[in-house]
Amino acid sequence: MLKVRVIPTLLWKNFGLVKGVRFDSWRRVGPVLPAIKVYNTRDVDELVLVDIIANLEGQEIDYESVQDFADECFVPFTIGGGITRLEHVQRLLHAGADKVSVNTAAYADPHLVEAIAHRFGAQCLVASIDARLMEDGDYLCFSHSGTVATGRLVEDWAKELENRGAGEILITSIDRDGTMQGYDLRLVEQVVRAVNLPVIASGGAGCYEHMREAVQEAGASAVAAASLFHFTESTPAEAKKALAAAGIPVRNNFRSPRP
Amino acid sequence: MKVAIIDYGMGNLGSVRRAIAEIGGSPILVEKPKQLASAERMILPGVGSFGDGISDLRRLGWADEIHRQVNELGKPLLGICLGMQLLADRGLEGGEFQGLSLIPGEVVRLDTAGCGLRIPHVGWNSITLTGSPSRLFDGIPDDTDFYFVHSYAFRAVNQADILAYTEYGIPLAAAISHRHVFGTQFHPEKSSRAGLRLLQNFIEYKAC
Numbered sequence: 001m002l003k004v005r006v007i008p009t010l011l012w013k014n015f016g017l018v019k020g021v022r023f024d025s026w027r028r029v030g031p032v033l034p035a036i037k038v039y040n041t042r043d044v045d046e047l048v049l050v051d052i053i054a055n056l057e058g059q060e061i062d063y064e065s066v067q068d069f070a071d072e073c074f075v076p077f078t079i080g081g082g083i084t085r086l087e088h089v090q091r092l093l094h095a096g097a098d099k100v101s102v103n104t105a106a107y108a109d110p111h112l113v114e115a116i117a118h119r120f121g122a123q124c125l126v127a128s129i130d131a132r133l134m135e136d137g138d139y140l141c142f143s144h145s146g147t148v149a150t151g152r153l154v155e156d157w158a159k160e161l162e163n164r165g166a167g168e169i170l171i172t173s174i175d176r177d178g179t180m181q182g183y184d185l186r187l188v189e190q191v192v193r194a195v196n197l198p199v200i201a202s203g204g205a206g207c208y209e210h211m212r213e214a215v216q217e218a219g220a221s222a223v224a225a226a227s228l229f230h231f232t233e234s235t236p237a238e239a240k241k242a243l244a245a246a247g248i249p250v251r252n253n254f255r256s257p258r259p
Numbered sequence: 260m261k262v263a264i265i266d267y268g269m270g271n272l273g274s275v276r277r278a279i280a281e282i283g284g285s286p287i288l289v290e291k292p293k294q295l296a297s298a299e300r301m302i303l304p305g306v307g308s309f310g311d312g313i314s315d316l317r318r319l320g321w322a323d324e325i326h327r328q329v330n331e332l333g334k335p336l337l338g339i340c341l342g343m344q345l346l347a348d349r350g351l352e353g354g355e356f357q358g359l360s361l362i363p364g365e366v367v368r369l370d371t372a373g374c375g376l377r378i379p380h381v382g383w384n385s386i387t388l389t390g391s392p393s394r395l396f397d398g399i400p401d402d403t404d405f406y407f408v409h410s411y412a413f414r415a416v417n418q419a420d421i422l423a424y425t426e427y428g429i430p431l432a433a434a435i436s437h438r439h440v441f442g443t444q445f446h447p448e449k450s451s452r453a454g455l456r457l458l459q460n461f462i463e464y465k466a467c
Contacts, residue, residue: 093272
């Protein structure tokens with residue numbers, strides 16, 4: 001049976017990990033490599049690492065660091081930030097990424113999504129959407145780490161990303177990000193209904209109950225969290241125990257000794 | 260143990276290389292078919308589409324050399340994900356393509372195969388061993404979770420070639436083997452300890 005994944009999200013800025021509230025007020029969390037080592041040792045389901053300033057400053061991601069991080073990671077590793085060309089994807093995959101996450105560049109150049117899916121397969125492309133709830137009740141997409149309104153409706157954009165070949169959708173609520181008040185379930189459900197792809201809920205997890213809601217009430221295939229794991233005693237393993245207690249299938253870690 | 264990882268421009272080669280090193284093997288990323296001669300084991304990784312994959316393998320001379328290494332020299336081969344699918348006789352992704360024909364079968368889209376769930380099939384899924392004798396799953400119990408990410412499935416001609424199933428709406432071939440050719444639909448290099456164990460079994464495998 002397919003398991004629901006619990007995914008720590010790591011936001012990478014300059015030399016360390018950070019976490020903000022509503023994509024702002026960044027707090028330093030600590031260095032990247034030790035965090036990845038810990039998550040790998042704890043055998044998490046998957047890791048997502050996003051370079052949050054690569055796009056803002058028009059830089060390319062630091063491939064050498066990515067290779068150092070990937071060397072410590074034996075679970076699926078998704079990397080995002082500043083991907084604007086096929087060549088960036090190739091270099092990330094060579095450095096040890098398993099999947100790439102594309103967000104900002106897709107709005108300006110939707111063909112990039114098709115090109116990546118065609119060249120490297122849908123399974124390696126996580127399309128990331130950052131959304132805000134507008135006063136009229138619509139959810140709109142924002143690019144450049146939440147700073148630029150794209151004018152696109154989340155539902156329409158999610159469908160377009162699916163049609164262009166994305167393999168998964170990572171939907172983040174900017175309003176809930178870092179607040180730990182719970183995922184925006186209406187937003188997650190809207191995306192789950194719009195596409196036939198696995199949907200990863202992100203933004204707002206403050207306790208395990210929020211994760212249960214995202215799965216059982218909104219239909220998410222996976223739940224991502226940052227603040228919950230950075231700033232509280234909560235761990236992915238405990239989260240999975242809580243989900244299992246609610247009847248959600250989660251992965252059991254392999255018990256045999258390492259070869 | 261020298262393990263050749265075939266670099267035909269497709270796939271998460273870095274992850275495969277790192278996993279082989281972790282279990283004590285000597286990974287070599289090979290970019291030319293003739294380099295396969297120096298290795299004792301071969302891994303065909305791959306993400307991407309069947310048509311692109313097989314045409315690159317043929318155009319760059321990999322297909323012939325892989326056949327020679329497997330059939331004439333008896334060298335064990337492991338195909339991972341798309342690499343497993345390319346072992347089939349034919350693939351039906353974006354047209355119809357002839358595969359490497361190393362394990363009898365064909366590759367079809369999950370919904371064509373009868374799966375009504377979200378596609379791709381992404382995440383950790385448990386396997387059920389069929390009992391077909393193989394060393395590949397030594398020390399790996401039934402119901403172990405492995406990491407899958409794929410939209411197409413391998414339909415094997417011979418049930419005896421299927422080592423393990425996984426369930427995603429319908430039963431899917433999770434691992435196959437035919438003589439000393441192996442394939443896993445899941446990614447052992449990304450399946451944490453269980454995956455490393457499977458790779459260890461592969462590099463320690465000895466043809467009888």
